[in-house]
Amino acid sequence: MNDERRRQDLADxxxxxxxxxxxxxxxxxxxxxxxTPGLRREEVAQxxxxxxxxxxxxEQGRDIRPSGEVLESIADGLQLTPEERRHLFLLADQxxxxxxxxxxxxxxxxxxCVLEALxxxxxxIIGHRWDYLAWNTAAEHILLxxxxxxxxxxxxxxxxxxxxxxxHLYSPPWEEIAQRVLAExxxxxxxxxxxxxxxxxxxxxxxxxxEFRAWWPRHDVGGKIDALKGLTHxxxxxxxxxxxxxxxxxxxxxxxMIYTPxxxxxxxxxxxxxxxxxxxxx
Numbered sequence: 001m002n003d004e005r006r007r008q009d010l011a012d013x014x015x016x017x018x019x020x021x022x023x024x025x026x027x028x029x030x031x032x033x034x035x036t037p038g039l040r041r042e043e044v045a046q047x048x049x050x051x052x053x054x055x056x057x058x059e060q061g062r063d064i065r066p067s068g069e070v071l072e073s074i075a076d077g078l079q080l081t082p083e084e085r086r087h088l089f090l091l092a093d094q095x096x097x098x099x100x101x102x103x104x105x106x107x108x109x110x111x112x113c114v115l116e117a118l119x120x121x122x123x124x125i126i127g128h129r130w131d132y133l134a135w136n137t138a139a140e141h142i143l144l145x146x147x148x149x150x151x152x153x154x155x156x157x158x159x160x161x162x163x164x165x166x167x168h169l170y171s172p173p174w175e176e177i178a179q180r181v182l183a184e185x186x187x188x189x190x191x192x193x194x195x196x197x198x199x200x201x202x203x204x205x206x207x208x209x210x211e212f213r214a215w216w217p218r219h220d221v222g223g224k225i226d227a228l229k230g231l232t233h234x235x236x237x238x239x240x241x242x243x244x245x246x247x248x249x250x251x252x253x254x255x256x257m258i259y260t261p262x263x264x265x266x267x268x269x270x271x272x273x274x275x276x277x278x279x280x281x282x
Contacts, residue, residue: 003063004061006091006093007061007062007063008061009091010058010061010088010091010092011058011059011060011061013087013088013091014044014058014059014074014078014088015059017078017080017084018038018039018041018044018059018078019036019037019038019039020037020038021038021039021078021079022038022039023039023043025079026039026043026047026077026079028043028046028047041055041056041059044074044077044078047073047076047077047078048070048073048074048076048077049073050070050073050074055074065092065093065094066092066094067094068089068094068095071088071089071092071094074088075088086252095191105127105128105131105133105254107125107133107134111125111134111248112134115134115135115136115139116136116137118136118138118258119136119137119138119275120138120268120271120272120274120275121136121138121258121259121260121261121271122135122136122138122139122141122142122143122241122258122259122271123135123136123138123139123256123257123258123259124136124139124143124145124256124257125248125254125255125256125257126156126254126255126257127253127254128192128253128254129155129192129197129198129201130155130156130157130185130188130189131154131155131156132145132154132155132156133254137275138271138274138275139259141274141275142231142233142236142239142259142271142274143169143231143259144165144166144169146165148162148163149162149163151204152201152204155201156181156185157181157182157185157201157205158201158204158205160177160178160181160182161178161205161208161209161211161212162205162208162209168232168234169231169232169233170229170230170231170232175211177229178211178215179215179220180222180227182212182215182216182220183220183221183222184221184222184223184224186219186220186221186222187221187222187223188224190221202216224245224255227242227243228240228241228242228243228262229241229242229243229259233270233274235274236270236273236274237270238265239261239265239266239267239270239271240261240262240265240267241259241260241261241262241267242259242260242261242262243257243258243259243260244257244258244259244260245257245258246258
C-alpha cells in the first residue's frame with residue numbers, strides 16, 4: 001500500500017468510526033439536531049485533546065504523521081476495540097504501544113483446547129512480554145515448565161538464564177540456545193525498551209547472569225526461524241525436536257511454540273511413553 005492510499009484509508013477509517021458514535025456515548029452534551037449522524041470533528045478533537053484544524057487535516061488524508069501517543073488518545077476518544085486500535089496504528093504506520101493499553105492475556109478455552117489436542121507434541125503460548133501464558137501436558141513434562149526463580153517466574157528469557165534445570169535440559173551447548181533466544185527476544189521487543197516491565201527484566205538479568213551481561217551489549221538480533229532443538233531429559237534422556245513458531249491471527253503479539261519429534265531419533269516413542277506413564281517432573 002502506497003502512502004497516499006494508506007492516508008486515505010486512515011481518513012476513511014476515522015470518519016466511519018466517528019459517525020457511528022453519538023455525543024451521549026462519549027459523555028458529551030448533544031446541543032440540538034444534527035445534519036449528519038455521529039460526532040463532529042471538533043468533538044473528536046476535544047476528546048483526543050488535539051487541535052481541530054490538525055484533526056481535520058488528518059481526516060482529509062493530508063501528509064501528517066501522528067505520534068503513538070496521539071493515536072492512543074484518538075483511539076480512546078473513538079472507543080475503538082483492540083482490533084480497531086491495531087488497525088488504526090497500522091494505517092498510521094506506527095508501532096502499536098502495548099504497554100499503554102495492556103491487552104487481556106487470558107488464553108481462550110478454544111486455544112487451550114488446541115494446545116491439548118497437540119499432545120503428545122509439546123506446545124505452549126508466550127505473550128508479548130515473553131511470559132508463558134498456557135501449555136499442554138507434553139510441554140509440562142518434556143520442557144519442565146515449572147515455576148522459575150522469582151521475580152519473573154513466568155518469563156521465558158528469565159527462565160533460560162536463571163533456572164539451573166534449563167542449562168541441563170538443552171543438550172547442544174546451552175550457550176548456543178540461550179544466545180539465539182536472546183537475539184530473538186531483542187528483535188521482538190525493540191518497541192518495548194521504554195516500558196517498565198522491560199527495564200526491570202533486563203536489570204534483573206544483568207544482576208543474576210554473567211552470560212547475559214556479556215551478550216546483551218552485543219545487540220544481536222534474530223528472527224523467528226524453524227530450528228532443531230536437542231534436549232537431555234532427566235528421565236527420557238536424549239530427544240530431538242523440530243521447533244516451529246506460529247502466531248494466532250487474533251493475537252499477533254502472541255507466539256504458539258510447537259516441538260515436533262525428529263523422525264528416526266526415537267523421540268516420538270519416548271514422548272508416548274512419558275505421556276502414558278504420566279510422569280510429572282518436579
